[in-house]
Amino acid sequence: MKFxxxxxxxxxxxxxxxxxxxxxxxxxxxxxxxxxxxxxxxxWIRANQDIEMRGVQQCxxxxxxxxVHLYDVxxxxxxxxxxxxEYVAGEPLSTIFSRHPNGVASExxxxxxxxxxxxxxxxxxxxxxxxxxxxxxxxxxNGLIKxxxxxxxKLIADSQKAGMTKDVGTxxxxxxxxxxxxxxRQIDVYAAGILLYEMLTGHVPFEGESAGEILMKxxxxxxxxxxxxxxxxxxxxxxxxxxxxxxYATIQEMAKDVAAVVNPNQPMQPLPMKSPAxxxxxxxxxxxxxxxxxxxxxxxxxxxELSGILLWSxxxxxxxxxxxxxxxDAYDKLPQTFFLVLAASWSVLIPSKLWLxxxxxxxxxxxxxxxxxxxxxxxxxxxFAVGIFALYLDGYEMPLPWKPTADFEVLHPWQANPETQxxxxxxxxxxxxxxxxxxxPIIACYLSYFGLMFLILRWWKTxxxxxxxxxxxxxxxxxxxxxxxxxFLLPSVHQxxxxxxxxxxxxxxCQVTCPWKxxxxxxxxxxxxxxx
Amino acid sequence: MRILLALAGSxxxxxxxxxxxxxxxxxxxxxxxxPGTVTGHxxxxxxxxxxxxxxxxxxxxxGLKLQAFVLTETYLDKQVVDEGQPGKDVAVDxxxxxxxxxxxxxxxxxxxxxxxxxxxxDAQRKLRTDDRLTWTxxxxxxxxxxxxxxxxxxxxxxxxxxxxxTWLRLAGVSVATTALAxxxxxxxxxx
Numbered sequence: 157m158k159f160x161x162x163x164x165x166x167x168x169x170x171x172x173x174x175x176x177x178x179x180x181x182x183x184x185x186x187x188x189x190x191x192x193x194x195x196x197x198x199x200w201i202r203a204n205q206d207i208e209m210r211g212v213q214q215c216x217x218x219x220x221x222x223x224v225h226l227y228d229v230x231x232x233x234x235x236x237x238x239x240x241x242e243y244v245a246g247e248p249l250s251t252i253f254s255r256h257p258n259g260v261a262s263e264x265x266x267x268x269x270x271x272x273x274x275x276x277x278x279x280x281x282x283x284x285x286x287x288x289x290x291x292x293x294x295x296x297x298n299g300l301i302k303x304x305x306x307x308x309x310k311l312i313a314d315s316q317k318a319g320m321t322k323d324v325g326t327x328x329x330x331x332x333x334x335x336x337x338x339x340x341r342q343i344d345v346y347a348a349g350i351l352l353y354e355m356l357t358g359h360v361p362f363e364g365e366s367a368g369e370i371l372m373k374x375x376x377x378x379x380x381x382x383x384x385x386x387x388x389x390x391x392x393x394x395x396x397x398x399x400x401x402x403x404y405a406t407i408q409e410m411a412k413d414v415a416a417v418v419n420p421n422q423p424m425q426p427l428p429m430k431s432p433a434x435x436x437x438x439x440x441x442x443x444x445x446x447x448x449x450x451x452x453x454x455x456x457x458x459x460x461e462l463s464g465i466l467l468w469s470x471x472x473x474x475x476x477x478x479x480x481x482x483x484x485d486a487y488d489k490l491p492q493t494f495f496l497v498l499a500a501s502w503s504v505l506i507p508s509k510l511w512l513x514x515x516x517x518x519x520x521x522x523x524x525x526x527x528x529x530x531x532x533x534x535x536x537x538x539x540f541a542v543g544i545f546a547l548y549l550d551g552y553e554m555p556l557p558w559k560p561t562a563d564f565e566v567l568h569p570w571q572a573n574p575e576t577q578x579x580x581x582x583x584x585x586x587x588x589x590x591x592x593x594x595x596x597p598i599i600a601c602y603l604s605y606f607g608l609m610f611l612i613l614r615w616w617k618t619x620x621x622x623x624x625x626x627x628x629x630x631x632x633x634x635x636x637x638x639x640x641x642x643x644f645l646l647p648s649v650h651q652x653x654x655x656x657x658x659x660x661x662x663x664x665x666c667q668v669t670c671p672w673k674x675x676x677x678x679x680x681x682x683x684x685x686x687x688x
Numbered sequence: 689m690r691i692l693l694a695l696a697g698s699x700x701x702x703x704x705x706x707x708x709x710x711x712x713x714x715x716x717x718x719x720x721x722x723p724g725t726v727t728g729h730x731x732x733x734x735x736x737x738x739x740x741x742x743x744x745x746x747x748x749x750x751g752l753k754l755q756a757f758v759l760t761e762t763y764l765d766k767q768v769v770d771e772g773q774p775g776k777d778v779a780v781d782x783x784x785x786x787x788x789x790x791x792x793x794x795x796x797x798x799x800x801x802x803x804x805x806x807x808x809x810d811a812q813r814k815l816r817t818d819d820r821l822t823w824t825x826x827x828x829x830x831x832x833x834x835x836x837x838x839x840x841x842x843x844x845x846x847x848x849x850x851x852x853x854t855w856l857r858l859a860g861v862s863v864a865t866t867a868l869a870x871x872x873x874x875x876x877x878x879x
Contacts, residue, residue: 460838460839460842460843463835463838463839463842464839464843466835467832467835467836467839470828470832470835491821491825492817492821495821495824495825495828498828530693533693534693536693537693537696548820549817549820549821549824550813550817551812551813551814551815551816551817551820552813552816553816565809565813571802571806
């Protein structure tokens with residue numbers, strides 16, 4: 157996406173654009189100077205003009221040192237709407253947070269929160285709910301907090317039943333009641349609580365791989381407050397409570413409590429905390445509409461993501477297997493290897509995407525890829541299933557409880573013959589081990605090879621979005637190494653080649669098809685006013 | 689949970705692998721299944737030899753219950769029978785000359801019958817593999833179409849911002865139903 161206007165352009169008379177500084181869902185933001193030399197930010201509202209303008213008109217005459225001032229709304233010759241606003245030379249909090257992954261000092265957090273609360277209070281006093289409070293919309297200029305981006309501002313409806321016209325806010329900072337469309341200024345209190353949590357810890361309390369997952373956590377999971385300084389715990393407990401009726405009634409109340417914690421010399425207002433016995437527990441049933449909406453979203457997102465990955469894996473497996481067959485001249489093994497690559501990939505992808513850590517780990521997505529015996533045993537069981545599938549593709553008859561077992565070939569060791577021994581001497585696999593495995597029953601060979609390969613390796617690590625690289629050669633080499641070690645288990649040369657190649661290629665398929673979030677490096681350059 | 693999984697894994701291994709016959713067996717000619725010798729008759733010695741070989745192939749196929757492996761005369765000569773010896777000529781009537789007989793003895797010095805059984809198993813497995821690959825390909829194709837329908841529905845629904853949800857659902861269900869019906873027809877028609 158590129159900026160439409162460049163330096164020197166004058167979309168509005170009297171304003172000369174110097175450079176583009178932000179691209180957002182609602183438009184483009186430019187740094188410009190007036191003919192008189194005043195630095196301003198120009199926001200070209202391209203999409204959802206009605207929504208934008210509705211909010212802007214309510215904020216146009218607001219004056220507060222902690223708010224990014226909106227100067228005017230103009231329309232150019234082509235009928236485009238432009239918002240003229242204060243140019244803020246400071247950095248957004250998102251950039252500052254990326255430099256402080258463990259949060260900032262309590263005193264500093266208290267100062268910032270004070271400025272933030274003042275800005276929110278001003279908005280609320282004028283009957284405006286910000287709805288999109290997030291670090292990207294809050295700037296720090298010369299030590300002063302400035303809240304910007306009024307694009308989503310909206311009047312508080314008298315009925316408090318304002319319908320949602322467009323996505324409301326950013327999911328990490330979104331209050332649970334937003335899903336119902338029944339919300340008021342309490343959503344800003346909730347977002348302020350999340351921001352305070354992030355200032356103190358460097359992380360948002362609820363993270364996840366999809367918007368639906370994060371929303372579900374907002375609705376059902378209690379935030380982990382063990383990482384927060386203990387004096388802030390009661391404040392955050394109250395600010396982040398699921399039921400808006402039990403949250404701080406105003407942002408000022410919350411700011412007062414924060415100030416009392418940061419500066420103990422001030423008399424601290426006793427927090428009206430309810431005793432655990434009398435405090436009502438807010439179950440999912442308190443928000444039936446929210447749950448139904450969110451569950452559908454989660455289902456749709458998970459289904460969409462998983463089915464998309466599975467679909468891509470078919471294509472990736474086909475391309476890889478074809479390449480392998482071309483290189484090693486192994487066309488006779490092509491279909492068998494392709495299906496085995498697919499089975500192994502799906503055995504990794506499906507449980508990895510459906511795996512949810514239990515209890516406290518839910519709140520820490522970094523632990524979503526944690527290692528455990530349960531997980532490893534689950535993978536081993538799937539490895540057995542892949543082994544059985546490999547036997548099936550090899551044409552072996554399966555021993556079943558209602559059939560006499562002694563007649564099945566898989567229950568006997570592999571019978572070597574001179575022809576395969578001759579192949580053995582030519583094959584790269586044959587040169588590794590020299591002889592075929594004629595001591596174990598064939599079924600035991602397959603089960604032990606695939607079971608151990610799935611038990612030993614942490615396959616799920618290749619699917620997590622925050623892995624270090626999209627395609628890690630080391631991970632592929634790791635699979636190749638262990639496969640090489642365990643190849644002696646498989647009976648014959650043909651089976652060893654297919655077994656080795658299929659697991660190595662499955663490792664590539666899993667990595668290539670799974671989403672990957674590139675870690676954004678901390679920016680050294682000062683980031684100017686930027687929108688979402 | 690992990691204890692249950694460990695138990696399930698162990699029991700599965702035991703269930704599948706424990707009743708194996710992994711011990712080497714004594715190499716003994718299967719007298720109960722095969723005769724010691726086969727005799728063929730023909731107008732000439734060559735024809736008698738050929739008839740004897742065909743008979744031997746038939747005996748082996750029946751006796752060892754071969755299902756897929758086809759024995760060749762070359763294999764028979766190299767692995768299964770000795771050089772043979774003339775048998776007792778048979779006079780059919782007084783007009784024609786007596787039929788020549790040739791007798792082959794099955795070798796018992798090396799276990800060719802296990803090799804034949806192995807080759808038959810290999811051939812059977814090859815046939816089963818071809819069949820199963822075809823079935824798996826059909827299954828993967830059907831599954832891919834279903835996934836495509838599902839992904840297509842969700843993505844298009846997102847792209848159109850829910851304006852055509854009902855139509856898209858209808859289209860998705862139609863595609864899925866067609867895929868299932870096609871697969872079913874494919875199965876029922878036996879193609």
